[in-house]
Amino acid sequence: MTEQQVQTPPTAARWDEIVAAVPADALDCLQTGVAVLADVVGGPGAHRGLGARLWFPAPDGTGYAEAADLTARLAQARDELGLISAPPEKVTDMAGLDDRDGPLYVVADAYDLPWLPYAGHEHMSHSFVLARAPEGWDLVDAYHNDTQWGPARPAVRFCTDDQVADLLANGPVLVTTLKSGAVPARPPAPSADGIDAYALAGRTSETAVEQLVLDVWLIERDRRLHLRWLDDHSPEKAEVWRSAGRVEAWQRLAARTYLALRRLRRGHPVGREVVDEVCHQLRMDAELTDTAEPTAIREVVLSAIGESLAIDPSTVATAPTLRDLPGFDSFRLVDALERVERALSAELPDDLGADDLGDVDGLVRLFTRATVRR
Incomplete structure (x- = not known):
């Protein structure tokens, strides 16, 4: 051999x-x-x-x-x-x-x-x-x-x-x-086409709720594993997933579905709201996966700041902070933010903080969140 x-x-x-x-x-x-x-x-x-x-x-x-x-x-x-x-x-x-x-x-x-x-x-x-x-x-x-x-x-x-x-x-x-011995296939983009069908399936019997509990347990692990993959391949998007609390949302839902199963076994019926919440969380994940790639968002941010300051985007990319850029001030920041909003057709989220506005990485995180919520 x-x-x-x-x-x-x-x-x-x-x-x-x-x-x-x-x-x-x-x-x-x-x-x-x-x-x-x-x-x-x-x-x-x-x-x-x-x-x-x-x-x-x-x-x-x-x-x-x-x-x-x-x-x-x-x-x-x-x-x-x-x-x-x-x-x-x-x-x-x-x-x-x-x-x-x-x-x-x-x-x-x-x-x-x-x-x-x-x-x-x-x-x-x-x-x-x-x-x-x-x-x-x-x-x-x-x-x-x-x-x-x-x-x-x-x-x-x-x-x-x-x-x-x-x-x-x-x-x-x-x-x-x-x-x-095989060449790994490029994973296809996740499809959320089946969420509506999943929602319509009968999931109120004890057997069906047991399956629902197991589904949510598997999904939580699936999202945890995906976050580790994002850490390697798209750190900015990994940060968005963390800031959106996606793993934690599925952890909470795992506990909720398990409690619903225990109540069902004691004679309390399970209503539609549990399945509806599972489908809501699936749609939240679908929105995240459909978000523009952070690499493309970074290019838009670099270009917008460069245009606002009349400097080359490569100079923007190498600056440790925005304050280190020649001519930068709060007025130039606002102008650059408005340029990015127009380019991405996305509005700034309400939960922005000082860390989001200090450097290019922060703006990329900020607008990645914005494209998720538009």
Whole structure:
């Protein structure tokens, strides 16, 4: 086999480093194994590509929980990380593991995994990584969540052959490998076309509200992961997301939907207002993603200040603060702001502060918020 085909598993200490670098609180239980192997294959931080594309309901109104299955997560690994996988195969004994090379992406029923709080309580697909180690196996699970049965936390565990065999005896697991071999596709712009259909779907029965709770939980993690991706690719837009409190809004909504489910189980019906709020927050996210790119806004700001002061925009770009520019004063600032408003067809937001007006970065943040709210 070629060197590309065989992946040498990291040492136990290196596994700890990889797990510590993975944003476990922003991943679901199928993404965690993908994220760990992404950093093994692609190097530190390779997992961040998982946050490139926001989730919105499909045009038929399908919820997130219905869409986030194993097939979808392996497709996400291919399209956004360039990781290809063989079709997952069922494994029931050690022979099915021993003939495979490299760290393995494993999916099992959380009900049968003794290190998880779900063990013996709830059936759900859960991923982890198995890698050959001296005299046994490293079991790497980067999942992080608080449950009614206790917390799940990322950890690296050593297992003997007998312990892995006992795990397989509980039921078949799905096993595949993830290897570099595909060119990541440029994520398409998120589409909010399915929000209305999602709103119209009946979501008042206990089963439907349970799905709604899971949808919101997944969306909150999806937005948290997207914010990390923005930090790498568009810091100005990341700042807008933070100032708009998008992750916090979904955190609050996660608590609200969970409480609605508890009340429903006590006999109190769930009204339309909960679903309406979910759809409202989805539309808020859609507005943010439709906002003009901060790079384009920066060009408008530089041009407007340059025209107001009759200087080259490149001079504006290198100034530490606006006060350092020749001829700058409050009158020139007002003139420049009006020029930007006209160019972007956006009015200044009411919540501007001194930090927004001190330098070019502040004005870019200010007008990015303005284009969101227009």
